[in-house]
Amino acid sequence: MGLINMASNVKSSFTQLCKNLQDPHHVARFQKICGVNGTFSGISKESKSEQEQLYNGTGIKRCQGESDNHDIYAGKDKVTDGHRQRKPTTTGTRVEQDGCKNGMPNGTGLTIGAGGETGGYTANSFHSGITGASQSENPSNGCGLDRISDKDTESRNEDSKYGNTVKPTRKNSLTGDIGQAFLIENKFLYYLFSFGTELGNELFYITFFPFIIWNVDTFVGRRLIIVWVWVMYLGQCTKDVIRWSRPASPPVVKVEMFYNSEYSMPSTHAMSGTAIPFEILLLTYTRWEYPFSLGLVLSFSWCLLVCLSRIYMGMHSILDIIAGILYSILILVVFQPALEVIDNFNQTCQYAPLIITSLHLAMGLFSFTLDTWSTSRGDTAQILGSGAGIALGFHLNNRLGLVPDPPLSQLPLAVPALSAGLGGLCLLRFVVGMAVLLLTRAVMKALTIPLVCRLTGVPSHDVRKARQHMEVELPYRYIVYGTVGFNIVCLVPQVFRWLRLL
Template sequence: REERKGVQGYGTRHQGETENSVKGKAGRRRTQHKARAGQKAMAMTGEEGQLARVSNWPLYYLFCFGAELGNELFYILFFPFWIWNLDPLVGRRLVVIWVLVMYLGQCTKDIIRWPRPASPPVVKLEVFYNSEYSMPSTHAMSGTAIPISMVLLTYGRWQYPLIYGLILIPCWCSLVCLSRIYMGMHSILDIIAGFLYTILILAVFYPFVDLIDNFNQTHKYAPLIIIGLHLALGIFSFTLDTWSTSRGDTAEILGSGAGIACGSHVTYKMGLVLDPSLDTLPLAGPPITMTLFGKAILRILIGMVFVLVVRDIMKKITIPLACKIANIPCDDIRKARQHMEVELPYRYITYGMVGFSITFFVPYIFFFIGIS
């Protein structure tokens, strides 16, 4: 009888330990699931992020938002919004500055070849760009160039207090720069170098932005020169180093810039979008009405659906076609895209068509249906 009691007692303790173990494992799984929320798996390398416990969720999501201000999703919404709803001239020139800054930043990374911060001790909450080099931070460069350029391009052209711009610049720049340190992707030195490098680039090239934009719109052979120059720069960047996401991103940036510039040329020749004359400056913002707001939302919805459809169609066409022409197996898309013969034409052509759609096809649709 005592032996049976002992066995029953052991069974009860064992059952309790098993239940606690299961609960503990479930709790750990929930914690791990929460920790993985917001992380991006590396699509091109299959790399996954570390498990990390987040104790301050508001700060975590704030810096996730700051990191997104330098990613594709932000750019594909931000530049079309300027071109379709706010001011096409400012939108085009923002793209010119963005292409120049990002191209020089990406190429400088592949020349200096400084690695990312070591992990450990750094905890990396993002790994999407982990295969790239670190110095300088192109997120910091973009987060510096865009707000400064917005103020430089709009102040005096539009009526608004300068203090708004002076508040916007440090807030935007600080959010993006600090997010890269928080995410574990850059050191403080990378951020400082990216910021100073951008200031130097703007000081040297900003005076020529007006000239570049006018050339893109008015010169007879502008499309041929734009396509040839951007393609040559893409080929040069692909020869700097072995494969990394930096090469594809550079081709994507150059393709987008070429497409937007060529689209603006055709749009100007057809008279679809006309910039206001100089004697009307500075411009005053129109009163916000339901009609104005409704048309803006409609333009965004129609335009983004068209742009995303174009991107998906071109992606499905260009990758298999490039693989076939270069005689590269297309069974594993990830490996195929690590060849310059596939990645460069795929990114350049696909995002070239995306850029061309933003400045020509979509404004033509707006003009056709009466919401231009």
């Protein structure tokens, strides 16, 4: 009995710790320390029993069993989203939706006043019982959103005390929401964390990996991409299995809106921000001559910057970040011993092209059955397509004897001295290579979407709606980005040879 009680106490303590780490108020406090202040409009409250909270900025009503400390996963009811329908889970213990029907989803859930400006309430003032217009004036379709009254609009003039309000740089990729204005008091941290969050976005991946392959080390780039594909794939699938919402807003300020419609647990930014720098360290510390301590410091700095940026942006709770880091470490521990086997198989096995293509496609089909359409599914197909294309490209290069790895006798490799000539050559390769990739993407996209729509019978006049069909989105992303990945490894190096850039 003693052991049972001890286990029960440990479980209870762990559960309480997780709930505490998931509290959105910790995120809001971190944002406040970093100089981020929200401008939230008034919320009408008829009575305490009918009080409506804005979860993820969507005006989701308080569910039965939900506590006063904004524990958004305590309720048993679920709210559906007109923009993004979610399949119910088997547990029934969380609010699984990111929005409300006919409401403003996942962005602000806050009505904008005249001139497109918001009310001048800060995140700290939201919980002090601010009242706006009466319920009869509320055109919110039952989503708990109130129109800002004329008196409320006068408070917008107070924003000048804090500086000019700014909007999130990119609107929501699924719903098109542009988000709510917020105040920035520390511009250095704003730009620093904006850069940090970009280290986990598509623009970084599509530039960083090709640069490594073209200018640094094809061996490192090849194996790094294998790890990245598995880390991102497992992270995205886990999100659609767990289905936890983003931190509630208020109190959290949504500095970023692009991924706000997606689930949050675990943070794939934290996963990639952990896996990429530390995998680079593991692949290079015996292959290249440089101080190991320098690599370790840079890896920790990279990871810390990306992880803190996601809290700063209001996209993840502390628990999401910790889970993402630990999950990524687990994947590295499991895959690192098998990485050489996988890489050698991809390059030398005669059946590798068939297995690579079918395996990545099957993984995509599995991920698309986890949930209804969302931007995360398209990203998953894009990652799998890129990984398959790059693996096929390296297989062909090995067969033809192109771009071979340096012999072991040349290891460790010396870091070349930096010079204007070397920098110019790397930059020229990068510009030419990216031009080829962008042209490839544009041509393949123009050809693939209409063709897939015709073959599947899906109307192609509205591309956005057409891509919400699995039979369009999966082959489109897979083919387009598979071709892009293949050209990174095969076509672009040949162009470099033709232009004498190698």
